[in-house]
Amino acid sequence: MQFLAYIPRLIVAALLCGATMIGGTASAKQFKYAIGFPPGSYNVKMAEDYAKRVAKYTQGRHSVRVFPLTLLNMAETSAGLRDGIADIGFVLTPYFPAEYPHTNLVTEASMMLRLMGEDVRGKEASAFAGAVTEFTFFSCPECHQEFAQQKAVYTGHVGGSSFGLLCNKPVRNEAELKGKRLRAGAANWSRWSTAIGATPVTMTGNEMREALGQGVVDCLILSTPEIHNFGLMDVISDITMAVPGGVFASAGFNMNVNAWRSLSAEDRKAFLRASAEGGAYTPWIYQQKENEILEQAKKKGVRMHEADPALVRKTQAFIEKDMGAIAQYFAEKHGVKRGEEMLSTFRPILQKWVGLVQPVESMEQLGELYWKEIYSKVDVNKHGM
Template sequence: MKRLVIVALAMLSGVAALSVEARTLRYAIGHPPSSFVVDVAKQYAESVSELTEGDLKVRVFPMSLLNFAETSGGLRDGMADIGFVLTSYFPAEFPHSNVAVESSMLLGLLGDKVRGKEGMVFMGALSEFTFFHCPECNQEFAKQNQVYTGSTGGSSYGLVCNRPVESAADLSGMRLRVGAANWSRWTEAVGASPVTMSANEMYEALSQGVVGCIVLASPEIHNFGLADVVTDINMDVPGGPMPVAGTNINADTWKSLSPQQRTRMLRAASAFTAGIPWIYHQHEDRILSEAEQRGVKIHHADPDLVAKTNAFIEKDMDFIATDYEKRYNVSRGQEMIADFRELLEKWAGLVQSVDSEQQLADLYWNEIFSKVDVSKHGL
């Protein structure tokens, strides 16, 4: 009998161990399965498993469990444990977060020192800003039952078109598909008309001439299968990436993790934060070169359009602060933008010597993510 009890206890211990090892977190991401973003999400899943020695696993659900518009609410309600949250889709829920997000075109004012590194600069600055300089941002996530674990995004946005664009005159009266409010305002400032639509509708809209251009990062041509309908590209304007809270975690899920597991999740998140801008910048030139080989014309903005864009950026910073105060009671918008501009300058310097994805991930970890207090953050 004693032996049977020992065997039974051993079996129960094995079941308990298996249940811990088998815990799988559901990660909802709105991108198509073939996208570069999903490739990085799969690397993130592998990192979580390796860093937690199999205690936690992540199952990636690309464009299936929740789409972009559903992700924030679905994550809040526990339909997913981790979500790729585009805060720009939800201005009322995340107004403080979006003050920094909407200032992404500030990168254009930093000139050549950030060219080809825009995403790396911006995601470092935004992650540091949100973790340590914006308590209101974290409170907004908490109200949505989410815990912030870093921002990520790709390379700068330009004009992916079905006709040539080099000047403001070319843009006059044209309809542009935009995915964020700052690009919508720029569109109007240069005499064009902004159009909002789902990313899944971009192919049809461009192919049928519903829009003349889509404001988009060049690697998204691959991610959303637009190669067959793009005839002209100009990546000089408007500029700025589309940042997201890429690995937000359901607050109940986060609280159920041990402090060590939270630290490991942040370590994986730092690699994810680095992975997307890195892969986008690596593919940026290739995508444009391949497009040119297919007969797509690559254009450049004339000096007048560049000057108009730069003037718009400076003016728009004041607008963002005033608008968010008026609409969402964000009282310190000017202070936040000034603080964020300093962080952009800081990160423009920090990434200059980075020449590998691992170096970028280590930089993010050492400068930002390792400094998060997991005994307090999100609790």
């Protein structure tokens, strides 16, 4: 029955795809960008910002039309991009563990941020998005193979701010968490949930509001800006942000391989420039909106809680242990053979980015940093070709 619910949307998507094919070819001026977030959300605004930058850097040769939630939802985006329903897609790779295991190994190590001292506090999103993008472009050939198998070309990650617990009841300590159903968007938070005696529940972001409102889950493991993105304010009564930590990173501008190869080398570089600067939008806005959303929640009567110190210590111990176990987990679950080497390569890259983002004072500066340090170094004559 769930599949049947997708049929109308897929028919519309196929008609849109067909209209493009009738009107032109690989040199079409307009690219369809599917993003599974609702209109008005921060990531849709990011996509619209990216579209403006594509037009700017291609000098009007190409344009991007953004489809918020209508063309493909979060669960459909990877396959829809593969099948050419969209030219560009916001792909949440942790939703597809079998398709992107090497990519997810690194993105699901994001709780590593809690081991990097106070300098990273409030800058988790900027640092992690830069680090995982640099690593994926230059140190993970297996990641590019994963995207290629899905007929996609990787063009950078975006990432949000630190994760906490957004709940419909107080959860402040291990006793209150025991047996609670926690919506976890990736395997690392599922493992943490199990470690503290809770039950992880897997569902897409498009299903969260209804699940929390109806009591199907007790908490969402999520960042506070998602309260705005998914209209969660009315279904949340309690927030505890001290645990578990970590951020969610997505392949924000994945391109269909035929769409990418239809571009000239000059335009491929222009799309990467748009990805670098557009990709700075999400981490920057999420960081800026964290406290603002919390203040709005307080005014709405949502209760704010400090986590019990024992729970914080247990979370820290879990992270330290998980950093040693995550490679084994991905080897056993997904056949990743080079996990330990990948993580040992990634950690100093992340530490470097914690330092690089310290002086950044604007979204424009962050975009320029991403371009200078990462995207400008991609060989557009070879990448994705």
